[in-house]
Amino acid sequence: MAQVTDLHISSNIPLPAPALLLSEVERSAQQAEFIAESRQHIRNILNGEDHRMLLVCGPCSIHDTKAGIEYAQRLAELADEVKHQIYVVMRVYYEKPRTTIGWKGLIMDPKLDGSDNIPEGLRQARHFLREVIDCGLPTATELLDPITPQYIADLISWSAVGARTTESQTHRQMASGLSMPLGFKNTTTGDLTAPVNAIKAATQKQTFLGVSEQGVASAVTTSGNPDCHIILRGGDDGPNYGADDVAVTGRLLKRNGLQASIMVDASHANCGKKYDRMPAVFREIVRQRCAGNTQLIGAMLESNLVAGNQSFPQPVTDLTYGQSITDECIDWDTTLQIVREAATALKQSGVVG
Template identity: 65%
Template sequence: MPRVSDLHVVANTPLPAPQVLSREIPRSDAHAGFVVKSREEIARVLAGVDERFLVIVGPCSIHDLKAGREYAQRLAGLAEEVKDRMLLVMRVYFEKPRTTVGWKGLIMDPHLDGTNDIPTGLRMARTFLREVLELGLPTATEMLDPITPQFIADLTCWSAIGARTTESQTHRQMASGLSMPVGFKNATAGSVVAAINGIKAAMQPQTFLGINEEGRASVVTTTGNAASHLILRGGDEGPNFDEGSVGQALAALQKNGLAPKVMIDASHANCGKDCRKMPDTFREIVRQRKAGATGIIGAMLESNLVAGAQAMAESREALVYGQSITDQCIDWETTVALLREV
């Protein structure tokens, strides 16, 4: 009989069930309490009840847990210092969408060598999220693979749907069931309409295919996620953090019956992926807020211990400690100065 299945599949390795991994790396009552509190604080900022400025800040991606821990420890102290004016949430990004090919993040390739040891990556991600929470820092990540939330969502306080997936029905459905606030980025071309449609879909009840805690294929039915919001990150046609673009986005939200609230990403296309331009982009976002644009509820910053970015090396030892291997980031000293300035 001719073969018709798995013609291009060379391996199909079972994963540990989400509940098995959760028992192996458990969530304590203290973790759960802090996650609930943090999600509520973020939701209050989105609703305009809490007037603090929400800042999602941290490395473009986590690839070195030691450097990630050092960054988190520093950020925890800064978050405490500025907590009367700002709510800082740490970027803890483990999955990276690629335009073509490249390193896809700690979960997919934790050893940075193409071995794709996903079970180890999931364990590392879950362990690191616990460590960040124990420092008193809320956690933020992008949910890229629709199976991933079953393994890490209980330790995540805020999540994003990225520019490449904001038009994806699968991701909109997934967002409708996530237990934390979710930001939808405008599409890579710059379309805000795509993200607004994503928000509207995520706020509605959805039924879709997924997995349950036992790891079995299942039919998932959700209530919808009311804490879904828009993120402006620029696009192929240029930045969209200027007053005109922000005003148009807020008007479009209102026209679609959504709250006129927006977060603005100071990185990605809004700084031309040049970390040297990111501080001034961030300052302009804050200037607009200070001038009365209360619809701007927060911003995103890609920040690491060392500025810039580096290419993947043949060995971990050859990598610069504390420097991104994905998008460029501002360094720690610049991060501190910016946030204290705000």
């Protein structure tokens, strides 16, 4: 008989059931309470009940958990310092979308050697998230694989659907069942219609194929996620963080019957993927907010201990500690400076206390 299945499958290794991994790397009652409270703070910002600015800040991706925790400890101190003006959430990105090939993140390849030990990656992800939470920081991530949320979503305060997947029906359905606030980015071309349609879909009831806590394929029905917003990240035609771009986006959301809650990503195409341009973009976002644009609810920064990025793959022992192996990031001193500046400007403007 001719072989017609698995012609290109070299291995198929079962993962531990989500329920098993969640019991192995368990969240505490205190951590659960913190996650619930932080999600509510973010919802209040989206709804205009909390006038602080939301800031999602941290490494482009987590590849070294030791450096990641050092960063988290520093960010927690800064977050406490500016807490009356800015609500800081740490980027804890484990999955990296790839146009062609490359390292796909800590969950997929935790040893950075191509061994692709996904069960170990999931364990490391949960351990690291718990450590960040214990620092007093809410967590943010981009959810790329629709199975991943079953393993880590209980430790996430805010999530994103990226520019490459905003148009994906699978990701819109997934978002409709997530328990945290979520942002949809404009597409890599800069298109705004796709994230608007994504928000419409994610806020509605959906039924789709999924995985249960026991690891069994299942039909999942959701009630819809009401806490969705748009993220401007620039596109092929250039940046879209200016006041005119934000105004156009606000009008488009309102025309479609959606709440005009807009976050702007200071990295990616908005800074031309050049880390030294990121502070100027962030200052412009803050300037608009200080000028009274309440539709502009937050910003994103890619920030690490060391500026820039480094080539990868290379031997792990040769990597520079605290420097990104994916997109360029601003360094810690720059982060400290511009976030403090933003808090002072927001306070002086009277937008927040």
